[in-house]
Amino acid sequence: MTQKFAYAAFMSLVLMAPLPVLAQPPSASPAKASPARDSVDERALNLFSEVFERVRGQYVEKMTDEQLVKAAIEGMLTSLDPHSSFLDTADFTEMQVQTRGEFGGLGIEVTLENGYVKVISPIDDTPAARAGFQSGDLITQIDGEPVQGLSLKQAVERMRGPVGQPIKVMVRRGVAETAPFEVNLTREVIKSQPVKSRAEGDVGYIRITGFSRQTQPGLEKAVQTLQQQLGNRLIGYVVDLRNNPGGLLDQAVSVADSFLDKGNIVSTRGRDGVETQRFDATAGDLTKGLPIVVLVNGGSASASEIVAGALQDQHRAVLMGTQTFGKGSVQTIMPLPDQKAMKITTARYYTPSGRSIQALGVTPDITVEQAKLEQVAQAPGRKESDLRGALSNDTPPKDAPRGQPPAAAPAPAPAAPAVPGSAEDYQLRRAVDLLVGTSLFRQLPAQPPAQPRITKTAG
Template structure:
């Protein structure tokens, strides 16, 4: 697609957009196809589409919106290909750009909808909303004096977003307050926190990546630098938490993998045409300074998350711990259509350094550790890529979970056996605010500490 359109590649029919629909009028592209004897059937099918469209316009029980009908038809064509191709109208395309950029003008609150009102899930630290005293659980009832009743969540969010420096008045209802609270806020540039980090027990650096947008790699580097500065030589290792990370930008997955690798392939993609195949290699420089790394994954780790886990696993730079990942091994390219939004089209499959396609299979952890005892006896397993309708086939790569080019995981004798794979009876229920209840995290940290205890002085600390 290079050189033809400006694209964004994510690890997430164009011709119809140029048609003036109707039985008697066709676009230049369709006329060209009509002159090509090999495309005669395509031309007839396009005329069929135009005929059906005109009949719907004329005979449907209520008047239809032409744009909605055409966009629905385009989206139907794309979603009929696979679960990840789709049409993005102008608003959806704008929203996608905001998400991938990782910053927008707004107030700094995470919201949902409840009983017609906008409910605050959480204010983001150091934002206008947090400084004004907005609290979790507050109900936003009015924006600039107008009720939010009747607005969709998306419409309300769009009203709260805006140019940096512009003002908005919000009215909130708070439990226990005698009267509504009115606040005047000035919008600022908001950067959602996609990288969260902390030092656990004074000796383990914990980093959680919630998605892969334009801020992910910068945030990761800053987090590692901060924690190494705080803990100094006391750090025994790093936990990179990719659980429930749905993915995002391919280039960010490549950069995050490169952060921990000195050399070698990170990922490759193979498209319909052989000449469109691409390969990314590490440039060198390990931000972890050789500290051992454990990557946490689960059934919600998809796409870009799987690229990172697969690359670090294949190079034996990290121990992958948790449960099997989602299994989305396809690449989507977002192709803008001038003035009309964009299409998100599956254009390639990706392959890990050892040649594995994880499409539909997922990344198998080196050490399986369940988050809860119930997972061992669950009768309805978590939905994965292979369960989706029209999911792409797994083809063109090494089929075994561990390819021939992956060196076997070698840990000092007895270390793997010290990892508890199943939470014991009576283990406290998971609470996101209490790390001690996160069983998989606790096992990862203990593994790093055990590994550090048997490392010889001066030896490169890794999972090799």
């Protein structure tokens, strides 16, 4: 059985569950290769066998066959693109455990940059978030040991550990001249709560931090609670997808469907460019047609970009914020013998208008930069197009999207952005203001036609 995944190119200290995507399994009966192809394959396999035997026999340290085969598979998969990889028994078992909704760790998504572990974003209500980790922070040491020279996987493994066990990390924030500082944390069980909500005046604010099996039920509960709390005073919703790294495609489709009555949500195309799957909305709008503003930023990736792109193309919501991450590919998890698996990119996905957001992202209708708080230089965030080996975009836009194209990247901002959903969240304030203004405009009384003015002059 295969499973499919669409999520951002981040490893997480909680190793956020790789989330299955609804897509066709790979063919069980591949086409027969031609004799010429067989000959090429045979030469390639002979070369691999020759290298394998020489390394096994002559390398300075003794390596087991399993170690060499695993390294060869890892190298083959990771050379394809940033999202394909090999899962050994421990990784695959851990992934299966994660899908139950509980993980052990600190609660941050991270990547590797210039030898350091770089924070993509902290996860709400986790040790990392409470400790004040910010997007762009660089972790330079773990329990006194430098991280340089470690792979991302090795660094993540060192930061993980038994629940309740303390850990010290050295953090550098902003420009290189800034002195690093030590952060002491305690590992916790991270429970998935991907949807949170509250009333912002007469506006319903819904923050979605990931797309797991709990997202759609959480969304339905949030909307129901807001409708009961605000009643007829409810004028619209702000759906916050900022710093959402993605997740289950079927949950992304379900969330988008919750706001749509009809029309396409997303489609996928495989190697030959042929549409492999298409997901359309069903009748029924959970929000009863009220206006929606969707907040996005550079941390909005994959499944969150599917929702944003669908609601933008279907003219159901106004997108506000900054350019999204730009991950428009689908991964398939294929189980292998001995409880191992491989994750391989098998398709691109496309918004209702037929555009691919791979390496481009989704452009908001209204660009609003986040407010800056501390006087600390903030390094610019990475996008999908910055990742080594990232897939190209096969549908470059012929016309400008609904929103204005992003301007040239500005110099690093001299401050850190406000926390999404906080009192200092300028983007949220702008979204609420837009909904309030729209509501007031709709309430204006109809005016009678203006009568022509008759001017009399003395003759």
